[in-house]
Amino acid sequence: MESFWQNIPFFCILLCIASASFTSVLPRRAARALCVAVILAVIVMGVALIGPIVRLGHPYTFMMGHFPAPWGNEIRVGLLEAVMAVVFPSIMLLSLLGGLNRFDEHIFEDKQRFYYVMLELLLAALLAQVYTNDLFTAYVFVEIMTLSACSLITARSKGRTLSAATRYMIMNLMGSGLFLLGLVFLYGMTGHLLMSNIREQVAQLASGGAYRDTLTVTVALMSVALAIKSALFPFHTWLPDAYGYSTPTSSAVLSSLVSKGYIFLLIKIFYRVIGMDVIAETRITDILFVFGLVGIIMGSLSAIREKDIRRMVSFSSVSQIGYIYMGIGMGSEAGMVAAVFHILVHGMAKSMLFLASSGLVQVSGDSKFFRDLRGSGFRNPIAGLAFAVGSFSMVGIPFLGGFISKVYFAKAAMLMPPTAMLIVLLVLAASTILNTIYFLRTVITLYRPAVSEMPYEKPRLSPAFALSMLCLIAVNFGLGTFSQPLIEAIRAGLRMFA
Amino acid sequence: MLEKLLQSPFEAAAIILFGIGFTSLMLQKNMIKKIIGFNMMDSAIYLFLAAKGYIEGRKAPIVVNGVTSVEAYINPIPSGLVLTGIVVSVSVTSLMLALTVRLYRRYHTLDIDEIIALVRKEES
Structure with a gap:
């Protein structure tokens, strides 16, 4: 039976998305207050989640709309996700507070509320990537994160940030394309989109030796895609301009949250979707x-x-x-x-x-x-x-x-x-x-x-x-x-x- | 090898289109061509998905004449994924076009290399 606290992860994501749409019509100061309040609320709820998870001792799945496993969308929460869901919003809050004094210099006054909208959407995407148990949902939120990160770069309007954002988008779109292709291959092989179900099928495929090459290609596609997005060495060319010229809050958020969200997703794919033993074989x-x-x-x-x-x-x-x-x-x-x-x-x-x-x-x-x-x-x-x-x-x-x-x-x-x-x-x-x-x-x-x-x-x-x-x-x-x-x-x- | 490709011509075509789109996104200098390449790449994946979900001789999964048997319809999930994917690529395309407009107003060119050179010159 579900307890009340099990709703927290879903509620956090929903809160961020809902407040983002309200923020867009608020005046500047109210938008800022709402954004800070939402991030604080997410942190508090994240902290409140850790205790019950530790007592529970095993991860739980939260079915969206109570549709059972192969059909519905799922959220899966364990200790690692709970820790990440506290740390990421905390970093975001501190970055926002630390960069506030440069906002009036860098961002047009009437555009500042959109900056808060983008921060909230970014947080929603981050939380969804941490929590979700559905590969396609992860892809959609990867894209939301890319879009809001791009807007964070262009918030400070000057030539350098515009060209940096364009290069950022081009590299990230290549990454998204490869990720989607890998996802489609995986769906084609296994017929599932939920991570745990894919893993069962992949384990069967791997033990039977079927689709060995396709599996390797799929893993390679997804790893390269997320490596591009998180700026692993040969794909880092977009990084210095994107981090170096945007407003300080954007640089802090991009470097310490956006790239980390993608890496966390990669770890999740390795552990939960493919399984480390199969990964080691490839x-x-x-x-x-x-x-x-x-x-x-x-x-x-x-x-x-x-x-x-x-x-x-x-x-x-x-x-x-x-x-x-x-x-x-x-x-x-x-x-x-x-x-x-x-x-x-x-x-x-x-x-x-x-x-x-x-x-x-x-x-x-x-x-x-x-x-x-x-x-x-x-x-x-x-x-x-x-x-x-x-x-x-x-x-x-x-x-x-x-x-x-x-x-x-x-x-x-x-x-x-x-x-x-x-x-x-x-x-x-x-x-x-x-x-x-x-x-x-x-x-x-x-x-x-x-x-x-x-x-x-x-x-x-x-x-x-x-x-x-x-x-x-x-x-x-x-x-x-x-x-x-x-x-x-x-x-x-x-x-x-x- | 070849007959394997011919067994699933749509998938093969989709992968070739993906390659074309991906390389134009990566190598074209013109921003508009880059965006077209991106759209081609995404559409190729949707073609791949649609081909995977199609079952010979069955209909789109919309109940019209009260036929509810599973055998009458194709797999609806890939179609659902394609729809979601289209929404994503529309929003990404619009953002890319908006960026291109802003770059064009500022530098009066669509060539990304030229833009980067102009940006560097502006800075120094």
């Missing part, structure tokens, strides 16, 4: 592993060459996405736990880095170049501190989240064959050095005395910005020092996931 994880490793190094090398702080942080995302794919590519449970933990760590740290860099740029005559950013750490102390903490977390300094995820990646590598283990450890070491070079260089630049007394405007202290920065700094330390319960939750969640 050897697609090995390919993701190699591209992840190359991405880690190439992203860092590109970041070192950048003279623009926002683009440098963007290229560092390429490298961090490489870490996540390396963890997925290891194909072991330990690797996957590390990858999921790194999704959280990177989401928290990268959103903070984007917001902090915008705060620093603000006090440097709106220039994003390092030569003008000298001394900006003194001019905007809270942003300087946040940038330093985020950098240290990405480098992997102890007591911060990035350190823990690097430890878990290294531990997962120990379980691999010797050559692979050696390569992973070498890449981890090399990447730590490269990260140190460009992040430490930036932090030092921020605290060097300015070359000339440049006329910069005294920043108006924005309480929302300070609050968001302090929360993010606290969370980053929290991830580094009290990571154990979260790791345990992820491990238990992944076991429930399949």
